[in-house]
Amino acid sequence: MKKKLVVALLSAAMASSMLMGCGGDSTEEPNITEDNTEDTDQDTTGDEENTDDVEAGDDTTASASGGKVYYLNFKPEVGSDWEALAASYTEQTGVEVKVVTAASGTYEQTLKSEVAKTDAPTLFQINGPMGYQSWKDYCMDLSGTEFYNWLNDKSLAVTEGDGVYGIPYVVEGYGIIYNDKIMRDYFALEDKAVEISSATEIKNFDTLKAVVEDMQAKKDQLGIEGVFASTSFKAGEDWRWQTHLANLPFYYEMKDKGLSDSPEIELTYGDNFKNIFDLYINNSCTDKTALGTKSVSDSMAEFALGKAAMVQNGNWSYGGEGGISQTVGNVVAAEDVKFLPIYTGVSGEESQGLCVGTENYMCINSQASEADQQATIEFVEWVFSSDEGKAFATEKLGIVPFSTFTDADKPSDPLGREVSNFLGDSNLTSVPWSFVYFPSQTFKDELGYALLDYCNGQAEWSAVTEQFIDGWATEKEAVAE
Amino acid sequence: MQKALKKYFPIFALPTLVAFLIAFIVPFFMGIYLSFCKFRTVTNAKFNGIANYTKAFANKDFLNALIFTVEFTVVAVITINVLSFLLALLLTKGIKGTNLFRTVFFMPNLIGGIVLGYIWQLIINGVLMKVVGHDLTYNASYGFWGLIILMNWQQIGYMMIIYVAGIQNVPSDLIEAAKIDGASSWQILKSVTIPMVMSSFTICLFLTLTNSFKLFDQNLALTAGLPSRKTAMLALDIYNTFYGRTGWEGVGQAKAVVFFIIVAVISLTQLVVTRSKEVEN
Structure with a gap:
């Protein structure tokens, strides 16, 4: 009898320990139920306008609402900075803020799996109207919030009907980044083939091409390995070309047609696309048949180490992890890092600026509990209105399109400026x-x-054109179904 | 005690059973259900019949990946097993330093696939750039042979250990008897050793076959399908389908179910065929 008892106890102990081992989340369960009870409290008071009064420092109200914030961060380069900011917010207000950063290029995957959990992100981001289409079930209407009111240009937000579902929190720009020191060295050469005497005088593709090709010919004199850094094509590292550069021909075609999007395209500016692309790959520090295993960081390192004079990228590539200023052995002085618009030979491009926009829209999870939503809104508003949050935003995020930011809050890094x-x-x-x-x-x-x-010389340019046009039509159709 | 064990068997088995249920049975059936759904996340699925399957089969990438995978599997299974069996024979001859060799050959198996992929990418690129002036992504056949070399390097040691165990289990009296009867060493190998280690062949063939078919990490790290998805294997294609287009998650899931069926059929057939050739000790 005793034996039986021992056996039974033992097996029960084993069973429970096994289950404990599996259920790592069990400790968080009480929180969830707590949220739900708070939920009903909130519902009875029920006025959302209250948020305006609840300012950042008001810790008693914030922690009393019981909501927590879970931010799924898109930018790994500022992941630790977000965490530090969140910790500081928690310290000040007592509101729990969890920041998880998705690894580079895996945001969609991470979001997909995180959202399915009970403890889903309350704050996440989408990349624009297409992203909204896939996440609309999870995007809460933000039209009543303060931080939507702060938005300088309301047309930037992702909207549907009267609802506002995604709010851009940073605008970014990309173009051709150049090292002005190398450019000055070049323009000081006696046998240079161009008339102009500074990089700021490059105003169209023809001038750019003349300068670049002459520089490439004189690369030994300039002490560089090539004008452009590697046109990286490693899998997952080709977005600077298939997205950012391809933006230009698409933009000009839509502009001519007076559209913003179209189920089919003709690639009327395909030759312009080829112009600039050829210039990149033929005047580079890397042979054009060796690009398939180059990554973006390889290119940025080439630029930072002074092996190349130009690289196409955006203002995000200066600071942060893996940025120009963070590269070990960086030889490029901050004041020498400048932007040039991407000229492709379109008529009238002398007045073309940088490619400026955003792929970073903040959304609040509509399926989160109301207390969590409330806490999240408060957190976001704190980030973009408190001094500490604003300092972080200007320093780490770049140009913030909110009215709470004045000229004094301009970014301090050279590319942001x-x-x-x-x-x-x-x-x-x-x-x-x-x-x-x-x-x-x-x-x-x-x-x-x-x-x-x-x-690689495995296909003609016509194959690229074909892929652009056909791929566009088939993919638009595939996604529309 | 025996009686008690019998009585409390369900309680003892319960934890494992529950874990198995949570970690295998539930996801498996959920996966099958999801392949008939249109979904963004696993919690908001909407049933849409066999549309995912028709899309999956109409998708040329899937067929290309299947062909590439089959080619890869055939070559990999043959090279890995032949080479590891030869190594095993060599390392059961009692040469000096046998244990050291076995350890060294086994070690690549302890390194993760992604790391291996990156290391081999560097090595192969270095060689290719010197010899032909192109990198790994120039031609699909570079990627193919790169993967073969990588997998051989990783798997030979592991399979070798299994073969070594098999060969050491061949009773020495059988070999002695064969020798007395005047059999040459080739005849001994063919008629005594190989039939006696047939069970090792079963295991090794099963492992290499399924490993090659399900290969993902090494494929992702070495070429990630470049050029133009020509070196993408089935698992990578499923991954790309799942994340490549909004609304195509279900198609990726349907491909995964088809993939499962293919792997199951092939490996079970192989098991039945090689088992029938095994001899009792």
Whole structure:
């Protein structure tokens, strides 16, 4: 009898220990029920306008609401900074803020799996109208919130009907980044083949091409290995071409047609696409048949180490992890890092600015509990209105499109400042990020593959054109179903 | 005690059973159900019949990946098993330093696939750039042979250990008897050793076959399908389908179910065929 008892106890102990081992989340369960009870409390008071009064520092109200914030961060380069900011917010208000950063290029995957959990992100981001289509079930209407009111240009938000579902929290710009020191060295050469005497005088593709090709010929004199850094085509590292560069021909075609998106395209500016792409791959520090295993960090390192004079990228590539300023052995002085618009030979491009836009729209999970939503809104508003949050945003995020930010809050990094300056120049027209309408990742990937085949000499340019046009039509159709 | 064990068997088995249920049975059936659904996340699925399957089969990438995978599997299974069996024979001859060799050959198996993929990408690129002036992504056949070399390097040691165990289990009296009867060493190998280690062949063939078919990490790290998805294997294609297009998650899931059926059929057939050739000790 005793034996039996022992056996039974033992097996029960074993069973429970096994189950404990599996259920790592069990400790968090009480929180969830707590939220639900708070939920009903909130419902009875029920006025959302209350948020306006609840300012950042008001810790008693914030922690009493019981909501917590879970932010799924998109940018790995500022992941630790977000965590530090969140910790500071928790310290000040007592509201729990969890920040998880998705690894580079895996945001969609991570979001997909995180959202399915009980403890889903309350704050996440989408990349624009296409992203909204896939996440609309999870995007809460933000039209009543303060941080929507702060938005300088309301048209930037992702909307549907009267609802506002995604709010951009940072605008970014990309173009051709150049190292002005190397450019000055070049313009000081006696036997240079161009008339102009500084990089700021490059105003169209023809001048750019003349300068670049002459520089490439004189690369030994300039002490560089090539004008452009590697046109990286490693899988997942080709977005600078299949998305950012491809934006230009698409933008000009849609502009001519007076559209923003279209189920079919003709690639009327395909030759312009080829112009700039050829210039990149033929005047580079890397042979064009060796691009398939180069990554973006490889290119940025080449630029930072002074092996290349130019690289196409955006203002995000200066600071942060893996940025120019963070590269070990960086030889490029901050004041020498400048932007040039991407000229492709389109008529009238002298007035073209940088490609400015955003792929970063904040959304609040509509399926989270109301207390969590409330806490999340408060957190976001704190980030973009408190001094500490604003300091973080200008330093780490770049140009924030909210009215709470004044001229004094301009970014301190050279590329961010350049974007601000370009935006402030009324003679220039920025190119919007039309690529938010690109149909799918598959479309971009396949365009990248076609470009790589072209670099490797395995296919003609016509194959790229075909892929762009056909891929566009099939992918638009595939996604529309 | 025996009686008590019998009585409390369900309680003892329960934890494992529950874990098995949570970690295998439930996801498996959920996966099958999801392949008939249109979904974004696993919690908001909407049933849409066999549409996913028709899309999956109409998708040329899937067929290309299947062909590439089959080619890869055939070559990999043959090379890995032949080479590891030869190594095993060599390392059961009692040469000096046998244990050291066995350890060294086994070690690549302890390194993760992604790391291996990156290391081999560097090595192969270095060689290719010197010899032909192109990198791994120039031609699909570079990627193919790169994968073969990588998998051989990783798997030979593991399979070798299994063969070594098999060969050491061949009773020495059988070999002695064969020798007395005047059999040459080739005849001994063919008629005594190989039939006696047939069970090792069953295991090794099963492992290499399924490993090659399900290969993902090494494929992702070495070429990730470049150029133009020409070196994408089935598992990678499923992954790409799942994440490549909004609304195509179900198609990726349907491909995964088809993939499961293919792997199950092939490996079970192989098991039945090689089992029938095994001899009792």
